[in-house]
Amino acid sequence: MAAFSFNKLVIFGVGLIGGSLARGLRKRAGAAGRIVGVGRSARSVERAVELGVIDEAAALDDDAALARALQGADVVLIAAPVAQTEPLLARIAPLLDAHTVVTDAGSTKSDVVASARRALGERIAQFVPGHPIAGCESSGVEAALPDLYVDRNVVLCPLPENVAQDVERIAVMWRATGACVRQMSEAQHDRVFASVSHLPHVLSFALVDQILATPDAALKFSFAAGGFRDFTRIAASSPEMWRDICLANRDALLAELDDYTRVLATFRAAIETSDGAALEAAFARSRVARTEWQERGGIRPSGDIAAK
């Protein structure tokens, strides 16, 4: 694993994602440089300084401090909610050094790329879109862990404008935290995550919402058992975050939802016509695939197929 050395890393949003990158680099990177955290106000990132996660805090609304923070930065990570990506990029665009590479941690990518093109204009070549796939049941800098990214996937969606060495710099940074870096187009990224993440969240929210709308909801909940518990664990996720993801990845999500509705209609037809053979065949296919997925290691990535 190539060591990641840097003079200055600037992280916008020092929560679980940004804080864990800082802690992971501190623990593992060869020659770690200065890490600056930027928040809406200096106060909001002071806690991260106290905890030793970052070296220095800067406030987004302090023009001079922001310019100082960005001066000489090798890498900038935007780890704020996706909806803030465009205003943040617009704010830093005029302050970026020519050699600085900017990346992000947003859960959707086509919309982030569109935002970045609007906000960065001719500087778009400096932006390498990214998405670290890491759990987010807890949040905030207190939850940041140096090992959060070990054996986790980080997806990079390089743009045609990117030069290879900038993409590689971001890849090396993530690998230095123990992550496996994988590349795909932003459209492919959004399709994959609409399927394996965004759709299941919508389906899980919908089941709880359906039960809630019935007069015997309390009775139903009182008999809900282990299957319900697992199926609906993600229905306790952040409403704001999932609203934003659904809207940001609307097109891919609608396509998956429509496809799912078609699959469900075939299941419905098999149930209605008591076609036990068709049901059993579909259930058996799913069982084999789900079991093999688990046996391959479940949520651990299958290997590092990083940018070469």
Place this chain on the structure above:
Amino acid sequence: MAAFSFNKLVIFGVGLIGGSLARGLRKRAGAAGRIVGVGRSARSVERAVELGVIDEAAALDDDAALARALQGADVVLIAAPVAQTEPLLARIAPLLDAHTVVTDAGSTKSDVVASARRALGERIAQFVPGHPIAGCESSGVEAALPDLYVDRNVVLCPLPENVAQDVERIAVMWRATGACVRQMSEAQHDRVFASVSHLPHVLSFALVDQILATPDAALKFSFAAGGFRDFTRIAASSPEMWRDICLANRDALLAELDDYTRVLATFRAAIETSDGAALEAAFARSRVARTEWQERGGIRPSGDIAAK
């Protein structure tokens, strides 16, 4: 808790469900009598005798042994797959003592009641439909546990023909294993479990089946993470068992499926029109309900509201 005393208990199908009843009664019941296990052949229940789960084994196809087994039985439990309930009841109907109470452990109830009416005819008053709600990730008599039913719900769906003391005998038996006994009609039972159990299984199978049918299934599975893992755990359930449940509870399941499809259509409309407020409101409702459900104890029952 009233002690359950019996002279003879006969269990058809000594697997996880039937075996755990036997072990639970051995551990907890006041004056435990003889427990006889009946299987397709004597061999299949001999293992249960070896393990000390039951006292005696009988083969279903041995007329004399079956008659001896049933003679003087206080309670008979049918703990075989639902599809076998009707032939089993028809087989034992002519051999039942007048004071014997028969119950079952099937996951669906309306179809079991219809089967029982056909099989038992005028003896229907001796049948008290039941459903112990206990996990079934493992199966077989080796998996039987004396504490499987502690704090679990057992639903009884008494028939108009039942006399109160027969219902109470079955309730006392289950309570003796540590279970909470709750009563409802068979229609209500089937509606509740279609909603909180059968539908989520179908939805989970459908998601895996949808992904499997796409050309980039392997890529998608390789990025599936914790949300997918929990949502699809039940897609590794037994295809035969879930085929049978879907067909046995067809009407209630179709009603839930159609209602769910309507809820999903409203979610789809909110996503398509970028109605963030509607999405956030629905997600927030679900999150509150799911979180409260977990805080109330999740899969543990809310209390014993057993037959009085």
